[in-house]
Amino acid sequence: MKAPYLVLARKYRPKALGDLVGQASVAESLRNALKEGRVAHAYLFAGPRGVGKTSTARILARALNCAAGSGPTTEPCGRCDPCREIEAGGDADVLEMDAASHRGIDDARALRDAVSFRPLRDRHRVYVVDECHMLTNEAWNALLKTLEEPPGHVRFVFATTALEKVPETIRSRCQVFEFRRIGEAEIAARLRRICEQEKFEVGEDLLASIAGASRGGMRDALSLLDQLVSFAGPRPAPEHLVELLGASERGGLLALFEEIAAGDRAKVLRGLDDLFRRGADEETLLDQAVGHLHRLLLVRLCGKEAPGVGESETPERLEALSRQAARFSPERLEEMAQALLAARWRLRDAPALRRAVAEVGFLRLCRGEEYLPVGAILERLEALERSLASGRATAAPGPAATGPPAPRPAEPKALAPSPPRPGATDPWSRVVEAVRRRSPLAAESFARCRPASLEGPVLRLPVAKLREGERRLVEDARNLAAAEAEARSALGPGTRLELETAPAEEGRRPAPRAAPPVRGASADHAAAEVARQFDGDVLEEGR
Ligand SMILES: Nc1ncnc2c1ncn2[C@@H]1O[C@H](COP(=O)(O)OP(=O)(O)OP(=O)(O)O)[C@@H](O)[C@H]1O
Ligand SMILES: [Mg+2]
Ligand SMILES: [Zn+2]
Numbered sequence: 001m002k003a004p005y006l007v008l009a010r011k012y013r014p015k016a017l018g019d020l021v022g023q024a025s026v027a028e029s030l031r032n033a034l035k036e037g038r039v040a041h042a043y044l045f046a047g048p049r050g051v052g053k054t055s056t057a058r059i060l061a062r063a064l065n066c067a068a069g070s071g072p073t074t075e076p077c078g079r080c081d082p083c084r085e086i087e088a089g090g091d092a093d094v095l096e097m098d099a100a101s102h103r104g105i106d107d108a109r110a111l112r113d114a115v116s117f118r119p120l121r122d123r124h125r126v127y128v129v130d131e132c133h134m135l136t137n138e139a140w141n142a143l144l145k146t147l148e149e150p151p152g153h154v155r156f157v158f159a160t161t162a163l164e165k166v167p168e169t170i171r172s173r174c175q176v177f178e179f180r181r182i183g184e185a186e187i188a189a190r191l192r193r194i195c196e197q198e199k200f201e202v203g204e205d206l207l208a209s210i211a212g213a214s215r216g217g218m219r220d221a222l223s224l225l226d227q228l229v230s231f232a233g234p235r236p237a238p239e240h241l242v243e244l245l246g247a248s249e250r251g252g253l254l255a256l257f258e259e260i261a262a263g264d265r266a267k268v269l270r271g272l273d274d275l276f277r278r279g280a281d282e283e284t285l286l287d288q289a290v291g292h293l294h295r296l297l298l299v300r301l302c303g304k305e306a307p308g309v310g311e312s313e314t315p316e317r318l319e320a321l322s323r324q325a326a327r328f329s330p331e332r333l334e335e336m337a338q339a340l341l342a343a344r345w346r347l348r349d350a351p352a353l354r355r356a357v358a359e360v361g362f363l364r365l366c367r368g369e370e371y372l373p374v375g376a377i378l379e380r381l382e383a384l385e386r387s388l389a390s391g392r393a394t395a396a397p398g399p400a401a402t403g404p405p406a407p408r409p410a411e412p413k414a415l416a417p418s419p420p421r422p423g424a425t426d427p428w429s430r431v432v433e434a435v436r437r438r439s440p441l442a443a444e445s446f447a448r449c450r451p452a453s454l455e456g457p458v459l460r461l462p463v464a465k466l467r468e469g470e471r472r473l474v475e476d477a478r479n480l481a482a483a484e485a486e487a488r489s490a491l492g493p494g495t496r497l498e499l500e501t502a503p504a505e506e507g508r509r510p511a512p513r514a515a516p517p518v519r520g521a522s523a524d525h526a527a528a529e530v531a532r533q534f535d536g537d538v539l540e541e542g543r
Helices: 024-035 053-065 081-088 105-114 137-148 184-198 204-213 218-232 238-262 265-277 282-305 315-325 330-349 351-370 374-389 427-438 440-448 468-475 477-491 521-535
Strands: 042-046 094-098 125-130 154-160 175-178 458-461 496-499
Touching (some): 024 053, 053 081, 053 094, 053 154, 105 137, 184 204, 184 218, 204 218, 204 238, 218 238, 218 282, 218 468, 238 265, 238 315, 238 440, 282 315, 282 330, 282 351, 427 440, 440 477, 468 477
Parallel strands (some): 042 175, 094 125
16 A cells, blocks of 8 residues: 655644744734743634644644643744644644534533543643534533633633634633734745745746635645646646646536535546546545535525625636525535535544545535434434433434435536537547547646557557656546547547557557546445444435
8 A cells, every 4th residue: 555645734734833824923922922921721713724723723732731841832842742742633631622523512511521630741731622613502601611710731722714603702711813814925935945845846926826726725725736746747837727726616516516416426426536536635625615615605695796706706607606506405505514524524533534534525415405414413413322321222313214315307517518629630639629528637638648650440548658647537437438439430430549558668568458447345345434433323324
C-alpha cells in the first residue's frame, strides 16, 4: 500500500502564533494574554471555514501545556510530549469534540462532569468544542454554570462558523475572537513559501489566481494547489487552473446533486469517483458541497435575487441552481448540509478510510425526504441507550425503517454537453472532441497521446509519456469507451484502443487494456464498516 499522502492543508498547519496568517489581532491578543498570565477561561472563535480556528485552538493548547518551561509560553517548543501529542490530536488532556454530533443535554452533562477532574499530565485541560452553534439550548444551559466558575485548570475553546446562532448568554461569558477571511496577497505569499519547500514551480499570476479563487480561505487555497499539482505535475500552467475550476464547479457538484435528487446511488458514486480522480480531497469536496447546498437553500428560500448568490454566479448557473433548488425542500437542504458536516468531522476519526467516510456521507443524501433528520436520529439513539441501560432490549421508538426512496423521475440535465468544435475532421481530433463532451479535462490528455499510427484495427495510445493525473483520465473506462466509440465511427467498426503503458520495446506485447475501475469488495466493505461504526443501526436501513 502506498504511504498515505499528507495533503498540504494538514502538512502546513500553523504550529505557532507567528505562523498564523491574516489573523494578526487574534494572535496579538493571545500573545499578550499568555505573557501576562491572563488567559481567559473560555474563548469563542468565530469565522468562516478554513481560516485558522482549529489551528489556533491547538496552538493555544500547546502554549498552555508545553512542558519545556515551567509555565505557559508564547513560544511552545514543538518537541516535548504535550506539544507533539496536541499536534497529532492525541493528548489526553486536550479534548476536541464535535457539537454537530454531540449536541444534546447528556453530552453537555458528561462534559460538565468531566471538567472537575484534574488533568492527567498537562497543566490544563483544554476542551475544544467545534461547530458549537449546533449545541441545543439544554446543552448550553447545562454548561452555563461551569462557564461562570470553571475550575482553574480548565480552558474552553468554542469554535463556530455561525456566531449569530450562539446564544447571547454564552457569548457574554466567553472572550470572542472573530477570525477574518485572509487577504489574497497574504494567501499568495504563504502559497509561494510552500511551493518553494515542495519544489513546485508556480508562477506569480497563477498563485494570485489560486488566492483569488479561494475567497479568503487558506484551506481552500492549499487544497486547490494540491489538486492542481496532482493533475498537472509540479509545474502547472494557468490553463490547468481554469480547467480544474471549471470542471469541479460546473460539471461536478451541480451534476452530482442532480443524481442525488434522482436517488441514483451508483451514479453518485461514479460522480464522486470522477471528482476524486481529478484530485479533489475529501475535506474540500465536503466543504464545497456544503457551500453548494447553502447556495441552493438561499435560492430556494429567496429566489434568484437571494442575497450573496446573484453577484457571484453567471445567469446560466443561477438558472441551473434555481432549477436544482426546486427539487429539494428547504428542510431537506438543511439536513443534507448537516449530514455532510457530520461526515466531514468523522474524517479525522478514520484517517485511513477518508474516502469511504466521504462516500458514505454523500450516499446518505440519496434517501430523499424519508431521510431522517439528525434530531430524530439522536433521539432514537438516546432512547436506545436508555433502554439498554435499563436492561430492556426493546427497540427504540421511531419511524419505521423504510426502503430506499423511490427515485424521482430525472429532469433534463442542467448542463448540456458542449457541441464538438467545428473543423474536427481528422479522426483523432474527432476522438478528442467526443471525449471532450464527457470531460474537457480528459480531452486534453487524449489530445496529448495521439497514436503514432491511425491505421489498422488497433490504435496504440502512448500513455507512458503522460503525467500520472493525465494518464488516469485516459485509463478511465468511461473516457476510453467514449473514445473507442468515436474511433469506431471514424475508422470502422473493428477499431480498438489499447494503452501503451511502457515505451514500445522489441518483442514486447502491447499492454492489456485498462480494466474498468471496479469498486472492489474491500472498498465496499470498508464503507459499510464506517457506516456501522459511526451510525449504529439507525442509519443502516436503505443501504
Ligand atoms: N490563518 C492561517 N494561517 C495559515 N494557515 C492556515 C490559516 N488558516 C487555515 N490555514 C490552513 O488551513 C488548514 C485548516 O485550518 P483550520 O482547521 O485551522 O481551519 P478552521 O478555521 O478551523 O476551519 P473549519 O471551520 O472548517 O473547522 C490548516 O491546516 C492550515 O493549513
Ligand atoms: Mg476547525
Ligand atoms: Zn513543548
